[in-house]
Amino acid sequence: MKRNSWQEYQKEIADDNYYYVRSCIRQNFFPGSEKAFLDIMRNDVGKNVIEEATHTSCTGIGYHSDIVPMETIMTVVARQFALMTEAGFENFTSSCITSFGIYTEMLETWNEFPETEERTREYLYKATGREFKKPKNLAHTSDVMFKHREAIAAKMKKPLINVFTGKPLRVVEHIGCHYAKLFPKKGVGGSEFPYVLAGMIESWGGEVVDYPERRHCCGFGFRNYIVQANRGFSVANSHKKLESMKPYKPDFIVTNCPGCSMFLDKWQYTIAEMEGNTYGQDGRGIPVLTYEEMAGLVLGYDPWQLGMQMHQVDVEPLLDKMGVVYDPAAKYLGPNGKFIGNPELASVNLNCTPTPTMRTL
Amino acid sequence: MGKYFDKLMEDVRMREGLTSCMNCGVCTGVCPSAEFYHYDPRQIVSIVQTKDDDAIEELLRSDTLWYCGECMSCRPRCPRGNTPGYVIQALRRLSQELGFFVESEKGRQQLALKRTIGESILETGFCIYPKLISPQMHPEQGPVWEWIYENDTNVYPQFTPSYRTLGTGALRKIDDDTMGELHRIFEVSGGKRFFDLIEEHSERKAKEMGYESADHEYFIDIYTSNSGGHTLQ
Structure with missing residues (x-):
């Protein structure tokens, strides 16, 4: 195969102003890596990355263990996006690959089946009173590091x-x-x-x-x-x-x-x-x-x-x-x-x- | 005919994951589970495609349904754009809704997943937390993990300002308001009901199997027991 085949798959990665969410597994086993990501991006590369105490697990391990229903994880994802929206950010970046897959899957599902987005908005509002905008840019933290x-x-x-x-x-x-x-x-x-x-x-x-x-x-x-x-x-x-x-x-x-x-x-x-x-x-x-x-x-x-x-x-x-x-x-x-x-x-x-x-x- | 298939098609993952399978077997060729277990995702999709209620019910009650690791390696390789992994997610959902999961050794493990990952989410806001990964239950984690586990209050604060306390950072204690929102999401969206369903069916099965209830002994047995015969070697 040609060495440059990767270039056929390009994605847009935001240049600055990231809303950062953590990984359940990484904070247990590699908390120094999550700290290093923030230190490197903020201090060595000079980018604005915000982290808030109010975000939670995306519940992705539960979803892929088939104990958390899709409607539930969609609403948890929607809450994370609501936090980003309320903080005035548009670029969402996730430390976890499972989460990155989850965020991508839920956005794609909302796009493909709009009734699921409508239902999620109702659930989120009923449970938390929150509303959300979808991120303009979604990237894994390795994408962000690749970008820089x-x-x-x-x-x-x-x-x-x-x-x-x-x-x-x-x-x-x-x-x-x-x-x-x-x-x-x-x-x-x-x-x-x-x-x-x-x-x-x-x-x-x-x-x-x-x-x-x-x-x-x-x-x-x-x-x-x-x-x-x-x-x-x-x-x-x-x-x-x-x-x-x-x-x-x-x-x-x-x-x-x-x-x-x-x-x-x-x-x-x-x-x-x-x-x-x-x-x-x-x-x-x-x-x-x-x-x-x-x-x-x-x-x-x-x-x-x-x-x-x-x-x-x-x-x-x-x-x-x-x-x-x-x-x-x-x-x-x-x-x-x-x-x-x-x-x-x-x-x-x-x-x-x-x-x-x-x-x- | 088609009772279970129609139910499955209510799940958007089925509509996204199955259009028409031509049984080429590429999914099986790339599947990590198929290399380890007596397992062939092609056959699962093939059974579902027949819409045969008896065959689908047999699948919903079987160990076979629970071998997939949901890596989704099948998804990008299918020449027809199907996703066997999505079909399996929909089948697993239905198996639990109908209580069939307790009829197989691997299916019964759903209770162990609910009691570990599920309860961790509702207690801490995270799927896992250091104290969940005890060296006794996780000997494969090795002596460095044991050292971390026993010295957590000295190790973690080097990398997070808020280990088990309020604030930002890794392994923080999540505030009560946030946990309240998470719990309400689980209630409103059906997550809590699903957890209860897993408990109720497990309780019924545990008694049927001679346990007093789906208590700690039952949990330990389903978490650790492997009757053999699942794997290729």
Whole structure:
């Protein structure tokens, strides 16, 4: 396929004045990334991003677990848009890929079936007294960062270059399914050639790795992870991707989806404990980054201020390759340098055989 | 003939997701669930397309209906513009409306999803919250998560000014007025009724299966039990 196929799928991304909503999963596992997005956009790129305390979950995990009816999530979505309208904003940006898919789906459904929009407006008014305008521009936060990737490149302190070899770092990019598989024209590059992360990687000096299962789902599968009895589905799909990418020797993985970042990190731990398999070049795991963490490192942010100590797979091998200066002893410290203990060691970071107890996971 | 099909067509996702399927199987080819489970989304669409009430009811009562992970990888690939994932969402809605979901092991898990994700939404305003992800229930999360879980009040405040308190930022406590609005939305739009429906049908089934009620023991059993035979390997 032609390398420029992504250009057939372009989307308009607002340049400034964003109404920002958080992600349920990311605030638990990657709160530093959400903070970094706001810091980078406001302080490094100079954009106006507003966040309000009154927004809630979009309830998307409940919707895709089939416990929250469509009429309900539509009304929750309408309330988020009402908050944006009342704040005087028109550009809505979501930190979560599931939410981005939800907002897109509900707007498209209202467009296709106008009676559903009418009913939603009635429900919202009855429940809250609020009214809303639809956003003029809807973007995922990775779209926003893609939009400003050259502004970030202009301030780059640590490009995605291996300081030992002088060659570009090899990066696997993984796009959350609900970014563009639902509505390909709403994603940069569509569902087959998404360019939203690849564009950042290339602008910041790295090399994008292609591999056979590049577009395969990470294996979240909502009920297939949330319910313990079903988790084999989830690890099996991550396993398929990791096996597929291993021969291409990536230096790190970057994703734009809350679940994908977490699963590709945590399932590497599980697979190492259960089977002794690791996927990095050094016999350890492959670090998995969010795009904000990637941008933060490029801009010279401290990895522990970005929250990278919250990953299960150690990121230090990548930090060393990038020439990032960091304090190893500060990794797991609490506020004001307070010692709060360290996590137990894990096979995925040690290049050792699994412990007997973990084989029964 | 067509009773259930007509009911399904009341759901806009059915009207958007199914026009005419030619049974090519591309959806099955790209489906992560089809690689793991005894599962073929093409057959689901094919059954629905027959409008055969008996066949659709069998589906509504089956484990098969609950294998899909809703990744929607099928949607952009269908040469006819169908979305098997949407058809499955509509079927799952109907299965719960009619109480058929409790007749299968995988269907019964809806109660576990309601009790975890559903109740978290109504209690915190978020689908998940750190305390919901206990290391005991989530051993796959590993020792770093366990460290975060046990040191949450030291870890999270480094990244949010309002951990479990009012204000903006990650994992904030959502104010009472906002939670009131969220609850009223669930009441007005049918979300609360749907939660109650899942509880009522689960209670009935739990008693039928010999439990005293759909209590904690029933919850733990449906959350953890896997009778096997679902997967290809």
